[in-house]
Amino acid sequence: MSDAELPVDGARVLADLTTLRGFGAYETGVHKPTFSEPHLRSLHWLADELPEAGLSATIDGIGNVLGQSTKPGLKLLAGSHLESQNYAGWLDGPLGVIYALEAARVINNDPSIAGSVEVASWCDEEGHFGSLLGSRSYVGDVSEAELDAARDRSTGRPMREALRDAGLEGRARITAEPGRHIGYLEAHIEQGDTLESGGLAIGVVTSIVGIWQYRIGFAGEQNHAGTTRMAVRKDAGLALAKFFVAIDARFPAACGPRTVWTTGRISLEPGAPSIIPGHAEMLFQIRDDDPAVIERLESLLRSLAEDATAHGPCRVTVERVRTGAPARMDPMFHHAIETASATLANGRSLHMPSGAGHDAQVLARIMPAGMLFVPSIGGVSHHWTEDTSDADIVTGARVFAEACRRLLAG
Amino acid sequence: MSDAELPVDGARVLADLTTLRGFGAYETGVHKPTFSEPHLRSLHWLADELPEAGLSATIDGIGNVLGQSTKPGLKLLAGSHLESQNYAGWLDGPLGVIYALEAARVINNDPSIAGSVEVASWCDEEGHFGSLLGSRSYVGDVSEAELDAARDRSTGRPMREALRDAGLEGRARITAEPGRHIGYLEAHIEQGDTLESGGLAIGVVTSIVGIWQYRIGFAGEQNHAGTTRMAVRKDAGLALAKFFVAIDARFPAACGPRTVWTTGRISLEPGAPSIIPGHAEMLFQIRDDDPAVIERLESLLRSLAEDATAHGPCRVTVERVRTGAPARMDPMFHHAIETASATLANGRSLHMPSGAGHDAQVLARIMPAGMLFVPSIGGVSHHWTEDTSDADIVTGARVFAEACRRLLAG
Structure with a gap:
């Protein structure tokens, strides 16, 4: 392997990102839901760019864009x-x-470098129609029936209709060809402030956390808010609030160093101002990369529910509705990213798990996978103010391409 | 005034109630929303019965049924x-x-009794389209604009459309004629178990509690549930749960003997399982018949909010969105009901406030008003299992008619 630096073109990377930012621009961010006009424009733009990187482009029947190489190696x-x-x-x-596209450009067109980078854009990672649909389709985990049933969760539009309007109806979905790839590499903004606050440039992702989700129910007794004395009430909403506070008090002593837990949704039934809620529900989520930690926390959750039920007046039930499997990133990939960071980012890298889900966790089921993070200003995520400095974007692109070269060099 | 017992016909009272129960029967109760077919049938049935009680019947432009008498006195x-x-x-x-109808029958047709009972059925006391619309219309407190905007809260159907379909479009709305009535009397099931558990037959309502309602807001910071460390979160949902529990802990020492408070609705925003809520809201209600108690509790609520805001990490705001005015029932009416109970219910009566709202609180704004309660089995309310024993129903009818006679006798 040559030690010469790859001719990664930072200005081109920034220009491409700026082009994509122009499709569906909203304030300083974008509004680009799956199969919206700006999203489709972005897919076609990418398909048009791939040949310059020595790749033939296909947009498949689920909206994945795949660039394939005929270069040997x-x-x-x-x-x-x-x-x-x-x-x-x-x-x-x-x-x-864009990091993948730039790495493909500088590697695929250089005959002195063995092997090639193939580029993928996975459709609907953001879950407008389902959960990681594009990458799951690629690994063979999405049935036609699932697509039949899928609807845009904001608008209710059926996925089949969206595919038809996008001109993708009837196209084959491409699935992974066993043995074709040595692995999968993905770059992403950190979605947290660990890198930024530590003055670091690159996160070497060690694992993508699993998500365990629970539906916690509180059964009380619905009654009139004016005529039912406080002493005889069985208020399901109050039981929920007490349980929420109990979790907050008890979890810190039982969790791991990076565990997070979240109550994202609460409902009281019937939800009227003058009716004591007879039923309440919270949607509760735990994330960790260590199943043993989750097991401990789930036991705690169930024992808190038993205590609350025994203490009364409401019955608390815990139902697990989603079981996460943490995805371990491949050590070869850690090593390639870290080595590339050592020379191109002055070693300002850190090993860290990903608290968010990514397509890499799906690809990791069928091939070695790795991820690298770049800093995100203020750790902002899923908001239009999300940003990363130009310098960090360019450094990330260089490290990414170099990691690709090192992985292809074996 | 003659001391002879009024010829109240218990069997007729029960038969009339059974007839009305047959319109829109559901299990052992009814499903009779405002302007539904069974509700309209009930209104027309009543209008047809009124002449027999010496009353001319009108169904007015808001669905109130009013029976008017030409009897002197x-x-x-x-x-x-x-x-x-x-x-x-x-x-x-x-x-x-039906109590009013029966009292009208036995009083209006008896020339030896001076004066008459006029019967009213107020439309939409249950609030399908608004709040106490029928009685508020009668006292002149409902504008045409309010009717234009009113919609069925279950179905979204506009009130104007419902009135048109009911054949009431364009009819005048009857309003109170100043000085026409010496007052208003209403009977109702207790909607609580005080009478039943005390072996009592009649509740003499002293006041109808006021309802104060608050929107309590929690401002935190929306963020990613996977990538935001527990230590830096500003979880609006958790702030809400802690506030809810604090109310539960602090209110009992500051409330009055019959104060009730209820959180009927909670919302977290954006309400997604993987997003830490940046905003949360609870709809909180206090009922009491003593404004001084409410004042004390509202101060406590505001000081809890200040404490929570000072303690952080979320800002808590308290906004009063409804100010209740307790309605005092007239002492002459207490006395008439109590005296009637003494002879007809063996004195098994109790003075008590009403925790629920009733049309009597609206009528009390323009004339003396009174209410009597009969026992409700198990205190059930707003559920189809609500019931009262035949014996208690008949006793109530006798006491009601006698109280009417005493009030008319001055």
Whole structure:
């Protein structure tokens, strides 16, 4: 392997990201839901760019864009996604796609470098229609029935209708060809402030946390808010609030160093100002990369529910509705990213888990996978103010391309 | 005044209530929303019955049924409502209307008794389209603009459309004629278990509690549930739960003997499982018949909010969105009901406030008003299992008619 620095063109990377930012621009971010006009424009723009990187482009039957190489040697798959959350940031997704495109440009067209980078844009990582649909389709985990049932969760529009309007109806969905790739590499903004606050440039992702989700129910007794004395009430909402506070008090002593837990949704039934709620529910989520920690926390959750039920007056039930499997990133990939960072980012890298889900966790089921993070200003995520400095974007692109070269060199 | 017992016909009272129960029957209760077919049938049934009680019947432009007398002497207005909550009980409303009808029958047709009872069925006491619309219209407190805007809160159907379909479009709305009535009397099931558990037959309502309602807001910081460390979160949902628990801990020492408070609705924004809520809101209600108690509790609520804001990390704001005015029932009416109970219910009566709202609180704004309660089995309210024993229903009817006679006798 040559030690010469790859001719990564930082200005070109920034220009490409700026082009994508122009499709569906919203304030300083973008509004680019899956299969919206700006999203489709982004997919076609990418397909048009791929040949320059020595790749033939296909947009498949689920909206994945795949660039394939005929160059001899090993092949590394790299990419991310192009749609955004509603009214969200410009880099969440596009950064990883453009890094992959730039790495493909500088590696695939250089006959002195063995092997090639193939570029992927996975459709709907942001979950407008489902959960990681594009990458899951690629690994063979999405049935036709799932697509039949999928609807845009903001608008209710059926996925089949969106595919038809996008001109993708009837196209084949491309699935992974076993043995074609040595692995998958993805870059992403950190979505947290660890790198920024530590003055670091590169996060070497060790694992993507699993998400365990629970529906916690509180059964009380619905009654009239004016005529039911306080002493005889069985208020499901109050039981929920007490349980919420108990979790907050008890979890810190039982969690791991990076565990997070969140109550994102609460409902009281019937939800009227003059009726004591007879039923309440909270949607509760735990994330960690260590199943043993989760097991401990789930036991604690269940024992808190038993205590609350025994203490009364409401019955508390805990139902697990989603079981996460943490995805371990491959040590070869850690090593490639870290080595590239040592020379191109003055070693300002840190090993860290990803608290958010990414397509890499899906690809990791069928091939070695790795991820690198770049800093995100203020750790902002899923909001249009999300941003990363130009210098960090360019450093990330250099490290990414160099990591690709090192992985292809074996 | 003759001391002879009024010829109240218990069997007729029960038969009339059973007839009304047959319109929109649901399990052992009724489903009779305002302007539904069974509700309209009930209004027309009542209008057809009124002449027999010496009253001319009108259904006015808001669906109030009013029976007017030409008999010389004082006039007492009496009634309640005929629609029900969704899938609710058979007596909540109809009981008071049939008591009024029966009192009118035995008083208006007896030339030896001076004066008459006029019967009213107030439309939409249950609030499908608004708040106490029928009685508020009668006292001149409902504008045409309010009716233009009113919609059925279950179905979204505009009130104007419902009035047109009911054949009431363009009819005048009857308003109170100053000086026509010596006052208003209403009977209702208790909607609580005080009478039943005390072995009592009649509640002498002293006041109808006021309802104060608050919107309590929690401003935190929306963020990613996977990438935001616990230590830096500003979770508006958790702030809400802690505030809810603080109210539960602090209110009992500051409240009055019959104060009740309720959180009927909670919302977290954006309400997604993987997003830390940046904003949360609770709809909080306090009921009491003593404004001084409410003042004390509202001060406590505001000081809890200040404490929570000072303690952080979320800002808590308290906004009063409804100011209740407790309605005092007239002492002459207490006395008439109590005296009637002494002879006809063996004195098994109790003075008590009403924790629920009733049309009587609206009528009390323009004339002396009174209410009597009959026991409700198990205190059930707003549910189809609501019931009262036949014996208690008949006793109530006798006491009601006798109280009417005493009030008319001055």
